[in-house]
Amino acid sequence: xxxxxxxxxxxxxxxxxxxxxxxxxxxxxxxxxxxxxxxxxxxxxxxxxxxxxxxxxxxxxxxxxxxxxxxxxxxxxxxxxxxxxxxxxxxxxxxxxxxxxxxxxxxxxxxxxxxxxxxxxxxxxxxxxxxxxxxxxxxxxxxxxxxxxxxxxxxxxxxxxxxxxxxxxxxxxxxxxxxxxxxxxxxxxxxxxxxxxxxxxxxxxxxxxxxxxxxxxxxxxxxxxxxxxxxxxxxxxxxxxxxxxxxxxxxxxxxxxxx
Numbered sequence: 001x002x003x004x005x006x007x008x009x010x011x012x013x014x015x016x017x018x019x020x021x022x023x024x025x026x027x028x029x030x031x032x033x034x035x036x037x038x039x040x041x042x043x044x045x046x047x048x049x050x051x052x053x054x055x056x057x058x059x060x061x062x063x064x065x066x067x068x069x070x071x072x073x074x075x076x077x078x079x080x081x082x083x084x085x086x087x088x089x090x091x092x093x094x095x096x097x098x099x100x101x102x103x104x105x106x107x108x109x110x111x112x113x114x115x116x117x118x119x120x121x122x123x124x125x126x127x128x129x130x131x132x133x134x135x136x137x138x139x140x141x142x143x144x145x146x147x148x149x150x151x152x153x154x155x156x157x158x159x160x161x162x163x164x165x166x167x168x169x170x171x172x173x174x175x176x177x178x179x180x181x182x183x184x185x186x187x188x189x190x191x192x193x194x195x196x197x198x199x200x201x202x203x204x205x206x207x208x209x210x211x212x213x214x215x216x217x218x219x220x221x222x223x224x225x226x227x228x229x230x231x232x233x234x235x236x237x238x239x240x241x242x243x244x245x246x247x248x249x250x251x252x253x254x255x256x257x258x259x
Contacts, residue, residue, distance in 0.1 A: 016050055016051070016052070017050070017051045017052070017073045017256065018051070018052045018053075018054070018071055018072050018073055019046070019051065019052070019053050019054070019072065019073055019074050019075065019076065019255065020053070020054045020055070020056060020064060020072050020074075020075045020076075021038075021039055021042050021043075021053060021054070021055045021056065021075070021076050021078065022056055022058050022075055022076065022077045022078065022094070022097075022114070023038060023039065023055055023056065023057050023058065023059075023078050024058055024059060024077065024078050024079065024080035024082065024094070024113055024114065024117075025038060025059075025078055025079055025080045025081060025113075026059070026081075028214065028215075028218065030211075030214045031211065031214070034210070034211075035211075038078055039053075039055045041206050041207070041208075041211065042076060042078065042206050044206075045205065045206045045248050045251070046076070046206075046248075046251060046252055046255065048252070048256075058090060058093070058094050058097075059080075059082075059090050060090075061090065061093070063093075063097060069100075069101075069104065069106070070104075072106065073106075073107060073255070073256070074106060074107030074108065074109070074255045074256075075101060075106060075107070075108050075109070076108075076109045076110075076111065076114070076255070077094075077098075077108065077109070077110040077111065077113070077114025077115075077117060077118060078111055078112075078113070078114055079111055079112035079113045079114065079167075079204065080112075080113035080114075082113065083169060084113050084116035084117040084119075084120055084126050084169060085116070085120065085125075085126050085127050085169070091117070094117060094121075095117065095120065095121045098117065098118060098121035098122075099121050102121070102122065102194075102197070102198065105195070105196075105197045106197060107197050107198075107254070107255050107257075108197065108198045108199075109198075109199055109200075109201070109251060109254060109255055110198075110199070110200040110201070111200075111201055111203075111204060111205070111206065112166075112167055112201075112202060112203070112204055113167075113169075114200070115171065115191075115192075115200030115201055115202050116169055116170070116171055116200070116202075118194075118198060118200045119171045119174065119175055119178070119189075119192065119200055122175035122176075122178065122194050122198065123175040123176050124171055124172075124173050124174050124175040124178065125171070125172045125173040126169055126170060126171045126172055127169060127170070127172050128168060128169055128170075129167070129168055129169060129170045129186075129187065131186060132168060133166075133167070133168045133224070133225065134165045134166070134167055134168070134186045134187060135165065135166045135212075135216065135219075135225070135233050136164070136165065136166075136212075136233055136236050136237060137162050137163070137164060137165070137236070137237065137239070137240060137241075137242055138162070138163055138164075138165045138184050138186060138187075138190075138203060139160055139161070139162050139184060139185075140160070140161050140162075140163060140182040140183065140184045140190040140191065140203065141159065141160055141182060141183055141184065141190075142157065142159050142160070142161070142181065142182050143180055143181060143182065143183070144159070156246075157246055157249070157250060158243070158246065161182075161242075161243045161246055161247065162240060162241070162242045162243050163190075163201075163203035163204065163205060163242050163243070163247060164203055164204045164205075164207040164209075164212050164242050165186075165187075165202065165203045165204065166204065166207075166212060166215055166216075166219075167202065170187050170188070170189065170202065171188075171189040171192070171200070171202070174189060174192055175192075175194060177194065177195075178192045178193065178194045179192060179193045179194070180192055181193050181199070187202055189202065190202045190203065199254050201247075201251075205242075205244065205247035205248065205250070205251055207242075209237060209241075212237065213234060213237070216230050216233055216234060217230065
């Protein structure tokens with residue numbers, strides 16, 4: 001009887017993983033309506049049965065309590081309209097928090113802005129891309145020389161992956177001891193890994209086509225791009241699809257111990 005109880009307890013513990021989303025963006029009306037906000041977009045891609053996912057709007061100063069941190073298996077940092085290289089108070093506080101998570105060896109996955117701010121927290125540098133905006137589907141190349149290449153092969157990840165991108169900043173310089181995982185003809189650091197516990201992805205594995213179309217329209221309204229450019233960008237999105245399933249496996253395997 002004791003062995004049965006112990007087996008049940010261990011199984012429950014394995015299923016009851018807990019993660020936190022560090023949300024660095026405001027939800028748009030469209031994303032709220034279609035997905036329940038960006039939280040809904042992320043959990044749709046990453047959440048599995050038995051898991052708990054909490055959300056913290058770090059732009060508003062929301063963070064888990066200090067005594068709760070040990071209970072988390074990992075964190076995801078979202079994208080943002082803000083610059084990861086700025087010194088706004090909320091960004092400075094986020095940098096301190098990420099350094100704390102590094103000291104605890106907590107799993108952290110950074111997406112777009114999250115990729116850049118994670119690099120900065122670990123000692124890297126980011127800023128405006130010299131080649132301007134990258135909007136659309138980008139093919140990224142995995143580095144065959146990285147020590148992680150065999151691990152990616154175990155996930156049957158192809159050497160090239162297509163991913164949605166929408167950014168004008170990039171990682172300029174990797175943190176010391178960080179490893180370049182992937183690059184593209186547009187951006188030198190598409191993915192990096194720091195130890196076994198931190199990873200950044202410049203693109204958006206969580207995005208769907210309709211979200212990207214919506215954000216392109218927003219860039220036009222904000223005068224970041226012209227109408228004519230937006231129509232060209234939208235047309236190119238019909239040419240092929242991102243490798244969303246392979247990217248999902250990559251993210252979940254990293255966060256949950258399989259990578």
